[in-house]
Structures are given as C-alpha cells and as structure tokens.
Amino acid sequence: MPEKIEGDFGRRERKTKTPEQALASLMRLCARAEKSSGDAMRLMKGWGVDPGEARKVLDRLIRERFIDDRRYAEAYAREKTGLNGWGAFKIRRMLVSKGIAREIIDSVLAAQDKTSAEGRLREMLERKKRSTKAAGEYELKGKLMRYGMGLGYDYESVQNVVEQIVKNGM
Numbered sequence: 302m303p304e305k306i307e308g309d310f311g312r313r314e315r316k317t318k319t320p321e322q323a324l325a326s327l328m329r330l331c332a333r334a335e336k337s338s339g340d341a342m343r344l345m346k347g348w349g350v351d352p353g354e355a356r357k358v359l360d361r362l363i364r365e366r367f368i369d370d371r372r373y374a375e376a377y378a379r380e381k382t383g384l385n386g387w388g389a390f391k392i393r394r395m396l397v398s399k400g401i402a403r404e405i406i407d408s409v410l411a412a413q414d415k416t417s418a419e420g421r422l423r424e425m426l427e428r429k430k431r432s433t434k435a436a437g438e439y440e441l442k443g444k445l446m447r448y449g450m451g452l453g454y455d456y457e458s459v460q461n462v463v464e465q466i467v468k469n470g471m
Contacts, residue, residue, distance in 0.1 A: 316348065317348060317349035317350075318345075318348040318349065318350060319350075320350055320351075320354040320355070320357065320358050322348075323344075323345050323348055323350045323354075323355070323358055324358045324361065324362070326344075326348075327341055327344065327345075327358065327362055327367065327368075328362070328367055330344075331362065331367040331368060332367070335372065335373045335376050335377070336367075336368055336373065337368070337370055337373045337374075337399045337400055337401055338359055338363065338368055338370055338400055339398075339399045339400020339401070340399060340400075341358075341359050341362060341368055342355060342359060342400065345358065345359075370400075370401050370402065370405055371405050371408075371409070373399075373401070374396055374401050374405050374406060374409045375409050375412075377392070377395070377396060377399075378392050378396075378409050378410065378413060381395070382413065382418070382421065386421050386422075386424070386425045386452055387452055387453045388418065388422065388449075388452050388453035388454030388455070388458075389410050389413065389418070389453060389454070389455075390453040390454065390455065391451075391452060391453020392410065392453060393406055393410060393453075394453070396409075418454070418458075419458060419462065422449060422452070422454050422458060422459065422462050423462050423465075423466070425448075425449070425452060426445050426448065426449055426459075426462055426463060426466055427466060429444075429445060429448050430445060430466055433445070438467055441467060442463055442464075442467055445459075445463045445466065445467070446459055446460065446463055449462065449463065
C-alpha cells in the first residue's frame, strides 16, 4: 500500500515518457491541432525526455511534417487577427515566446494585409468606446489608447484611429 504523505493531497505524480512514447503522443497531438517546435520541446521537457533524445524526436516530427513552424505561425496569426483582433506587435511577442524563428515571424507578419488591420482596429475601438464610461474626451482617449496598445497595434495607428473616433462624436 502506498505511503500517505501529509500535505500531498491532490498532487499527481509526474509521468515520465520514453522518447518513443513522446513521439507517439506528439504525433497524436499534432494531428489534432498545430503545434510549434517550442511547444513540442516544452512538452517533452515536462515528460522528462532527455534533451538529446527530445531533439531527435523533434527532428523526426519536422521531417514527417507533423510540425512546421511556418505553418503554425501563419495559422496563429490568422486566428489571432481574425478572432481576437490582435495587432502585429502582440502576435510577434507571442510567437517569439513560442520559439518561432524571427525570420518566419517577419515573413508571416509582412504578408498580412495592413488596410484590414486598420479596419479591425477601428472596429475594436468603436466597440470599446460604446462600453467605456469616461468623464470627458481626455479620459476617453486615454482609455481607448491603452486598449488599442494592449491589442498589439502600433502607437501611431492607435492614435490616428482614436482621434478620428473621438472627433466623430463623444
């Protein structure tokens, strides 16, 4: 019978996986949803796979096209701009944190339509304006600027759109 340890309630034992098990698990995960190479390495580290073996597993996943960082970055950027209304700065920051190479990020973001990005920003800020309580124009501008910057758009774009929105009616 396992020994009961005081204060260890609810904690699960960490499962380790062999490289073969990690490969099979990642193949299943990648078949269901896009994963980046950084995601795969983090998962294998959590599973206790030796870093050298993890690299071999990752190389095989890339070779067999289960993992493709460019495809992942394109899908991620498309999803975050379309569904969440994010701007290029926030998408870049998140892709860097996922271990995507800067060259891939640059090419994916360069391919995005800049005019539709401004339209999304305008739509997001107008929606935010309707739900924002502000004592005056200055306070409203500040709140909209913070919101637009938080979405990951550049300062000049946010400032121009906020000026137009506030000018068209407080």
